[in-house]
Amino acid sequence: MENCMLRDDKFMDHGFMKREPKNTLAREHFENGKMNSISLLLRSNLRFSSIHNKSVVAYSSQAAKENVTIKKKKPISRAMRAYIDRVKQFEENLIVESKEYSDGKRFLANIMGEDPAHFTPKDVDKSVEYLLPSGLFQKLARPEMAPPEETIEKAKFDINGRPFHFLFYTGASHLYETQFETVKRINRAEKLLEQIHRKGHTPEKENKMDLVTSEWQDISEMEKTINESIRDDHFEQTMQALERLAQHPMSGHFKDFLMNYRKATTVNMTEMVFPEIQQDPDGRYSVQHTTKRKTAVATVTIRSPGEGKFVINGQPGLLYFSDVGAREHVLFPYQVTGLMEKVDTEVTVEGGGFNGQSGAIRYATSLCLAALVDEQGRVKLQLAGLLRRDPRVKERKKFGKAGARRGYTWLKR
Amino acid sequence: MAMALPSSLFSFAARVIGLRQTNGTRWLHGAKGTLFSVRGAGETALQSDQQLSNFEDEDLSTPDIEVDDTLEHKDFFGVRKLCTPSLLFQHKVHFGHKATSLDPRMRQFVYGIRSNHVIFDLDISNFHLQEALNIAAHVALRDGIILFVARLPHCANLIEQTAKDCGEYAHVRQWKMGCLTDISKYQKMECRLPDLVILPSTVSEFGSEHPVVAEAAKLNIPTIGIVDSNCNPNMITYPVPGNDDTLTTIQLYCSLFKEAILRGKAERANRLKLLEEELSKDQETRLSKLKSMSLKLNK
Numbered sequence: 229m230e231n232c233m234l235r236d237d238k239f240m241d242h243g244f245m246k247r248e249p250k251n252t253l254a255r256e257h258f259e260n261g262k263m264n265s266i267s268l269l270l271r272s273n274l275r276f277s278s279i280h281n282k283s284v285v286a287y288s289s290q291a292a293k294e295n296v297t298i299k300k301k302k303p304i305s306r307a308m309r310a311y312i313d314r315v316k317q318f319e320e321n322l323i324v325e326s327k328e329y330s331d332g333k334r335f336l337a338n339i340m341g342e343d344p345a346h347f348t349p350k351d352v353d354k355s356v357e358y359l360l361p362s363g364l365f366q367k368l369a370r371p372e373m374a375p376p377e378e379t380i381e382k383a384k385f386d387i388n389g390r391p392f393h394f395l396f397y398t399g400a401s402h403l404y405e406t407q408f409e410t411v412k413r414i415n416r417a418e419k420l421l422e423q424i425h426r427k428g429h430t431p432e433k434e435n436k437m438d439l440v441t442s443e444w445q446d447i448s449e450m451e452k453t454i455n456e457s458i459r460d461d462h463f464e465q466t467m468q469a470l471e472r473l474a475q476h477p478m479s480g481h482f483k484d485f486l487m488n489y490r491k492a493t494t495v496n497m498t499e500m501v502f503p504e505i506q507q508d509p510d511g512r513y514s515v516q517h518t519t520k521r522k523t524a525v526a527t528v529t530i531r532s533p534g535e536g537k538f539v540i541n542g543q544p545g546l547l548y549f550s551d552v553g554a555r556e557h558v559l560f561p562y563q564v565t566g567l568m569e570k571v572d573t574e575v576t577v578e579g580g581g582f583n584g585q586s587g588a589i590r591y592a593t594s595l596c597l598a599a600l601v602d603e604q605g606r607v608k609l610q611l612a613g614l615l616r617r618d619p620r621v622k623e624r625k626k627f628g629k630a631g632a633r634r635g636y637t638w639l640k641r
Numbered sequence: 642m643a644m645a646l647p648s649s650l651f652s653f654a655a656r657v658i659g660l661r662q663t664n665g666t667r668w669l670h671g672a673k674g675t676l677f678s679v680r681g682a683g684e685t686a687l688q689s690d691q692q693l694s695n696f697e698d699e700d701l702s703t704p705d706i707e708v709d710d711t712l713e714h715k716d717f718f719g720v721r722k723l724c725t726p727s728l729l730f731q732h733k734v735h736f737g738h739k740a741t742s743l744d745p746r747m748r749q750f751v752y753g754i755r756s757n758h759v760i761f762d763l764d765i766s767n768f769h770l771q772e773a774l775n776i777a778a779h780v781a782l783r784d785g786i787i788l789f790v791a792r793l794p795h796c797a798n799l800i801e802q803t804a805k806d807c808g809e810y811a812h813v814r815q816w817k818m819g820c821l822t823d824i825s826k827y828q829k830m831e832c833r834l835p836d837l838v839i840l841p842s843t844v845s846e847f848g849s850e851h852p853v854v855a856e857a858a859k860l861n862i863p864t865i866g867i868v869d870s871n872c873n874p875n876m877i878t879y880p881v882p883g884n885d886d887t888l889t890t891i892q893l894y895c896s897l898f899k900e901a902i903l904r905g906k907a908e909r910a911n912r913l914k915l916l917e918e919e920l921s922k923d924q925e926t927r928l929s930k931l932k933s934m935s936l937k938l939n940k
Contacts, residue, residue, distance in 0.1 A: 310831060389833035390786060394805045397788055397812045397820065397835070399827060404814055411798045 318383055325376035332373060349375065402454040403462055406489075410469040413485060417478040424478075437479040440611065442490040444470070453488060493611070500615065502599040515596040521587035522621055524580030528592035532600055534572030540589070541576060554586035561594040564612050565605050571597075587618060706912040708782055718782075718904040720774040723897055726763040729770070732893040734883040735761045737870030747870050750882035759870040761882050769881045773865040774901040776879055777837065780863075781807075781905025785836030788812060789898075790853045792846045796891040800841060803895040807902040810835065812853075816845070821856040840866040841894050842885035843877065850876070867894060 333352055337344040340355045352373055362370040385391050393401040395408070424431050445453060447463045458466075473479055474486055503517040508531065518527040540548035546555045562568040573593065577585045594614035598606050609615050623632035630636050711717045729735065735752070737743070737759030743751070752762035780787060787809040789800050797813040804811035812820070817827065825831050838857045843866045845851040854876050857864045866877035867885045874880035884890045 314831070384830070385832060388784060390784075391810065391832065394808075394810055395801070395812070396828075396832075397810055398814050399817065399820070400814075408798060408801050412802070415798065 312387060315383060315385075315387055318380075322376055322380060325380065329373070329375050336373075400456065400458075400462060402456040403458055403466060406454060407466055407469050409485065410466070410473055413482045414469070414473050414476065417473065417476045417481065420478045420481065421476075431477040435478050435480045436476075437474060437483050437486060439474060440493070442487065442492050445489055445491055449491065450489065503595055505599055513600070515599045517592045517595050519588050519592040519595065519617070521591060521618055522580050522584030524577060524584035524588040526575060526577040526585065526588035526592050528589060528596055529574045530593070530596040530600065531572040531574075532567075533570060536569035537572040539574045549582055549586060551582050551586075554582045557583075557586035557590050558593070560590060560612075561597050561609065561614055564608050564614065565597050565601050567597060567600070571600070590614065591617060706909065706916055708912070711779065711782065711908075716775065718775065718778040718901065718908065720778050720897075720901045720904060721771040723774060723900060724767055724770050726767045728893070729763050729767055729883070732889050733887050734766055734890055734893070735763050736884045736887065737761055742871040744871055744873055746873055746875055747868065747882065750868075750874075751870065761870070761884075766881060766883045769879065770883070770897070773879045773881050774897055776863070777839065777865065777898055778901040778905035780837045781809075781902040782909050783836075784909060786810060786833060787837045787839060787902060788835035789839050789841070790816075790851065791841045792816070792844065792851060793842050793886065793891065794846075796841065796888060799888075799891060799895055803899050807899045808906065809902060816852050818852060819856075821853065821862070822859055834860060835862060838862055838864045839898055840864060840877070841891050843868055843872050844885065865898075 333347055334344040336352060336355050336359075337347040339359065340351075342351065356371055356373050360371045364370050384393070384396065391397075393405070395401040395404045398404050421431060444467065447458055447460070450463065450466075451458050470486065470489055473482060479486065503515050505513050505515050508514050512531050512533065514529060514531045516527065516529045518525065520526075538545055540546070540558075546558060549555050549558070559568070562571075575589055575592075577589060579585075580588070591614070594609055598609050598615060601609075606615070625631055626633075716722070737747075737751070740754045740757050740759055743759050747759075750761055750765050752760045754760065777787065787804075787807075789804045789809065789811040791797070791800050791813050793800070793813070800813050801811045820827055821834060824834060838853060840851065840853070843851050843854055850873060854864060854866065858876050863878040864876075865879040865881065866872075866874070867883050868874045868877065868880045869883070869885040872885075874882070
């Protein structure tokens with residue numbers, strides 16, 4: 229152990245390795261004996277002391293403190309003056325521009341014959357579109373009027389020219405900050421997991437974040453969130469980091485952070501409109517709804533309570549469909565809500581093939597059942613993707629092609 | 642001259658003298674009366690006092706603190722007491738790379754070779770680290786912008802956190818050429834350049850020298866760099882020989898520089914407070930004088 233710091237004889241011969249300890253502490257040891265000092269340095273049971281635990285001598289000596297002189301410093305460098313000028317100019321510009329905007333808004337309101345006090349930015353857009361109609365395709369090329377706070381870029385430095393953001397010099401400060409914050413949380417999550425493992429437990433499922441009810445924002449939404457344009461490769465990097473945090477067993481602790489970059493998959497139920505429930509003369513509740521899928525149109529009437537009777541176009545049961553997939557399609561909403569044998573169903577369907585018809589029936593049934601069940605049942609239906617109209621239709625045939633895309637068989641001439 | 646000396650004398654002291662004569666240090670240790678300047682906030686050392694007077698503008702003058710007295714003190718912030726050879730040894734600063742990759746320009750800092758690995762002389766490393774810490778504290782006192790640059794994926798978060806904690810700046814991501822030399826184009830606006838670049842490792846991701854070293858040298862921005870045995874210390878203003886890729890070592894550097902910068906900033910805040918007090922006193926006396934004058938006029 230003690231030999232490991234001894235010099236190689238080779239280097240001694242070359243002579244570039246001669247040294248004397250300059251440090252006073254080291255010199256003391258040197259005088260006591262070199263071997264001793266080395267063994268001191270190399271003691272294997274050395275504790276790794278943190279530098280903050282070291283007692284630190286007061287850093288500015290009293291003599292130096294007494295000499296503190298305070299003066300008004302006059303000279304200012306060219307660069308500094310440029311910053312100050314720019315900041316001043318920016319502030320002046322903003323005042324002028326905002327005055328112009330409010331004047332223009334009042335003028336517009338007068339032209340349109342409306343009250344200037346209650347003229348909103350939306351009204352401004354409308355009136356500009358009306359007064360200056362433009363045939364230009366690109367929306368950015370059309371005339372517009374916006375408040376200066378939106379169009380003028382905000383200053384990124386303070387009056388001394390110091391940038392506000394600690395990653396300013398990277399050029400993509402907010403994106404890199406997101407990555408920085410994510411990695412910090414991953415490290416923290418690892419520590420939490422380690423604590424649990426050390427106790428001999430395994431992390432509970434509740435510690436992991438529920439990733440079903442929300443999904444990641446796409447690149448344009450992310451740009452709005454962090455208020456910065458993002459390159460594709462940078463976005464991928466960031467998503468990788470975020471995904472790693474989200475998949476971590478302890479991700480539930482960082483839900484608030486992750487939800488900044490996620491959006492809810494469930495639409496607000498209060499906004500959705502469900503078919504009305506009516507009461508029949510026999511005392512049963514009934515719901516009726518008509519929906520489409522491809523070219524099929526289905527009208528479904530559900531009566532509750534019932535015995536699970538099923539009639540499609542006058543045919544009992546699911547015999548109307550010979551295709552097994554179509555039968556499963558139709559039964560899926562009942563399986564989700566658990567109302568399989570608790571309601572009676574009557575269906576009239578026309579147009580389309582068996583796939584379109586079964587899809588139309590499924591959608592109409594789901595909406596009717598959603599009207600009958602409670603909030604929890606609706607969420608189940610939504611998560612199963614049943615409360616959404618399937619917008620896909622057959623793609624038209626193109627000329628020069630056998631179908632929509634398929635080419636004719638190539639014949640050698 | 643150095644060639645004529647026996648190699649044993651081409652040692653520590655001689656190197657220190659050599660270091661003091663480099664461009665970056667000349668205006669700090671040089672003739673008395675030369676301002677320690679901070680780019681952007683102050684003036685460059687090349688500007689003489691006459692040139693300075695040309696820039697004077699009564700309207701733009703802002704009160705600022707006087708800090709020249711700190712330069713006469715050898716260790717004003719006490720940062721030299723923060724690191725000792727034994728501390729560096731505990732944090733494995735002495736471990737270099739393989740002996741085959743030893744750069745001949747790093748020979749001066751090497752203690753020996755063990756198991757085909759370079760071992761640094763920690764007395765030398767300690768001296769250079771103390772010097773670097775002192776400079777960092779002085780730049781912080783003068784409100785200089787300090788930029789931490791490195792390309793160490795396993796320490797990136799740590800370095801960014803350090804920069805954030807001490808209110809400074811970090812760039813540990815992919816370096817685009819011209820990030821400093823062509824900053825107005827890169828940032829799409831004119832902005833202040835950093836006044837000090839601290840490199841916990843001077844190696845880029847490809848194993849070559851980090852491009853910031855050349856860019857800072859071109860712009861005369863002083864650099865503090867931890868140079869390992871395979872690096873070139875010549876382009877760095879304040880090279881610190883030492884291990885540059887072990888986590889504990891980087892942690893040590895980060896905590897030391899953070900402490901030094903925070904001490905500089907604390908001193909600055911202290912002096913600004915004193916200045917404010919003095920200014921308010923001035924105003925009070927001026928107001929009282931005005932009052933008495935108006936009273937006299939009324940009589």
